[in-house]
Amino acid sequence: MRRALLIATDTYRDPTFGALRAPRLDATELDMVLSDPAIGDFATEVLVNEPVQHLRERIETVLGQARHDDLVLLYLSGHGVKARLGDLHFVTTDTRHTVLATTSLDAAFVRRQIDDSLAGQVVVWLDCCYGGAFPSGMLPRATEDVDVVQQLVEGRGCAVMTASTHIQYAYEPVGDHVDDRAEPSVFTKAIIDGLRTGDADLDHDGEISALDLYRYVYDRVRRTNPDQTPTSSGTLSGDLRIAYAGTPLPPGLPDELRRLLRSPKAGFRRAGLRILRELAQEGDQVSLAALRVLEKSVSQVPPAARKTPPRPAAATAPPPGPITPPPLAVLADQPIRTVLRRSVPEFDANGVVGRANRRVVFSHDSSMLAAGKWVRSTQGWRAIFELTDGVFRAFSPDDRLVAVSSYQRLTVFSTETWTAVASVTVAGYVDRVGFNHDGTLLAVTSRGATKIFQSVGDRWQALDEPVFRDLRDVRFCPDTPRLLVATDDERIDLWNTTTWTRIGSTDLPGVRVVALKYGLLLAAASKKTVRVWRADTWEVVSSAELDESRFLGPVAFGPELNVLICRGWHGVELRSVADGKTSRTIPTDLQLPALSGNGRFLAGVSPYGPLWKENEVWVWVRDRVDAKGLRPKRIPPKPSVAADNKDRRRVGHIGAVGGGVVTASVLAIIEWAAVPVVGAGGVLAAVAWWVVDRVWIT
Incomplete structure (x- = not known):
């Protein structure tokens, strides 16, 4: 293995x-x-x-x-x-x-x-x-x-x-700014390029040995720096195979085509050759060079040896006749699908840590949880900082800044000194906040409009353009200068935040939440479908239908895009983005549940609680040792469809109180004493209220 x-x-x-x-x-x-x-x-x-x-x-x-x-x-x-x-x-x-x-x-x-x-x-x-x-x-x-x-x-x-x-x-590469995406380090980039292109196969035997790879990496790194x-x-001892290589292919060939040509299945290799020939006929010089390399490799192999290779290799023979190539988008994105199919986290213990009104936010490195007025360390769940006013909204990708909203104001705090470093005025209450990849831009949504603020010295200045209205979701890419916007007309737009030009668009009927990762993977989900595109080609990498029978809708994507967090009739559902199926169900009802970046924690605010104070913040942990510092409670908040049946709950409560009043009136008519009458009506109303909350609406 x-x-x-x-x-x-x-x-x-x-x-x-x-x-x-x-x-x-x-x-x-x-x-x-x-x-x-x-x-x-x-x-x-x-x-x-x-x-x-x-x-x-x-x-x-x-x-x-x-x-x-x-x-x-x-x-x-x-x-x-x-x-x-x-x-x-x-x-x-x-x-x-x-x-x-x-x-x-x-x-x-x-x-x-x-x-x-x-x-x-x-x-x-x-x-x-x-x-x-x-x-x-x-x-x-x-x-x-x-x-x-x-x-x-x-x-x-x-x-x-x-x-x-x-x-x-x-x-590692560094410059004045990142234009499109971060780059791998010099050393690792040499490894990746050598394996991906097959150029590290220095002895041309179709395999990349440990010695081949080292010699290739040494030469590449020394030439770069x-x-x-x-x-x-x-x-x-002996020759250790790191990877298959096949025939070395020229750099610049699309990865999708390169994988077809190196596929272990002959039919896929023949399809790759056909596409390669079409590109060469259209004048693509890289494809022409690759075709010549493959034809040369065929001419150097004796006819008796031209059989199906025992290991994956580049295509070395023309197709015997007309062939219909398989869908390129499906075959080209196998590594991306591997990312999407990473395992969904399991949780072993839970507990309560403080109170909050509605929202919880994890830092990107998963070391902090902001909920209510407190920021807590996820190691021991001790308090780090207390707010005097406002609600925590978002951490910057490097976790050095955190945004806090209050009525008509958004304040940015430094997490190193926990002091306010800037503030901006907004219209009314803030609905949504997000930092861009380097913490120099803020997207702030209030009263149906999303404005962009830019850091200029020690203050944040609102940009005149663009201003987005009537959005269902808006997300900065945490890795690259990109902004993803989902509009009410079900369109999904990708923007370059350096030039503020729209790169492209797609659509998903009923879209509710979107996410972007690495500047390459674009994900969106509606109540019926979860879909992933490549942001560079707009090809669909993955599309899955969501079972609606006991499903209330998606809430958010996990940080690595392999998990879709949803609300179901029986609790919080963690669904695989690759196939849309429920992998884990947390038997509880939480408002806006959030998953930490390392997948070790899930947190949210209970929708139940007294009217005069904030509700409990519940945390689920993957390893029981991480539960140290949480306040254990035997029964988590019960899952309930009542969150989407507010009218039904309201009618039930009115009926409970009305029943108590009617009972008290009837008892008064038959001349019961006043105190027992009121007491009996109150007890009946309280019992009916509890039945509505905990039994009838489930």
Whole structure:
């Protein structure tokens, strides 16, 4: 079995460690390549911004479950630092530099797990740095000297490839601003390109070995940045296959077409050849070059050897006759579908943490929960900050800012000092707020209109254009300069927020919620359908029907777009975006439930409670250990269709009170004493009210 555990950390609670832009994208794109059956054929697991304890558990579990014929690949992207004695530590989202040994992932722990594992082969890729100088235009990923290879390969059966030597930095691209999307780091981009294009197959045997890949990455990184030198070392013997390659194809060929040509199925390869020929006839030079490479590879193979290859390879033979190519959109997006089909989180425990009026908000790194007047840490659920007035609305993607709304005013707070840094005047109450990818724009919806505010120095200034009206949903992309807008006429528009031009549009009847990720995946859901498009080609990647029989409607997408949070008759439903089916049901009724970015927490406000104070905030946790600090309650808020049957509930309440009054009147007519009359009527009204709330409307 081939398993890959991909770990990326780009946000840190300790300000000592600067935020990185590349790791999340590094892991996502590497996941697409490694999980592709025609390339890596790995069973992958991606962990982004997870706490150190969870990372230790997953590393130990994956390596502990491996057997003698298994290959395990471990990839880590983020900061790397050393302790005073020179031992290497990987920084996690909850690492504190003052207690580095106990709050970071140390290389010695990783080495011990490798040594204890029965896995026949272990490959480690480290995209983090270990000291040295860096040129302008690049961001360093650490600041100390440490020999990572020495610390990781002193054990058995482990091959290590690192982004740099122990006296150098690893680099990620940086510029004045991000125009379209973040880019992978120099090291990881070389790995991805080498595997995806097949160019890393230096000996042209149709397979990319560990040695092939290292030589290719070394050359690519050195040409991109001479100040960075990848290293490779290990104790593995023999030739280790990392991926299939087939015939090397020229760069610039669309990934969709490249996957068709490298498919293990001959029919798909023939379809790819047909499309390639059509593009070459239209004058596409890249397609023409690819066609010549494939024809040359065929001419170099003896006729007796031109049979179905035992492993995936690029197409090397023309189709025998007319063929109808399969739908390109379905075949081209298998890696994207892999992302959409990631498992839906399960929750093991729950409890109450404070009170709020309606909305809860998680920070993007999942370290904070804002609800009511309080911001709380998700570790121990202790209070961090208390508001004097207003409602928390949204965190910026780097979690350094949080927006708070009150009547006719929106205030922006710094989460480092918890002081107000700016405020803007709005019309009436605020309905919706969102930050753009770099925290310089705010979309604020009030009284049916959405205005855009831009950060100018120490103040926020409203833009004259655009102003959106009558919207069903509006979302900034957390990764790229894009804005997604769903209008009342069921149109979905994608905007470039750098030039404020509309990139394109699509539609979904009855659309309620939308989301955008990586600047590439666009998702929308109505009460009947959940659909995902590629934002660059507007091709439908995935479309699924939602069962309406016991379904009240979608609320929001999960942070990774693999989960659709819905309200059902029997509670909060977590549905798979890939097939629309309910994967988990939380038997409760919550207002605007929210899922944390790491999938470890689900929170929402109970719709039930006394009129004179706010309702309880309920939190569900994936691991029971995370429930420490929550106030346990035996019975969560009961699921009820009453949330969508307000008129029915109101009639029931009026009937309950009316019944009590009528009973009191009848008893008065027959000359009962006044106090017993009122008491009997009150008791009857209270019982009827409870029956309406808890029994009749369920």
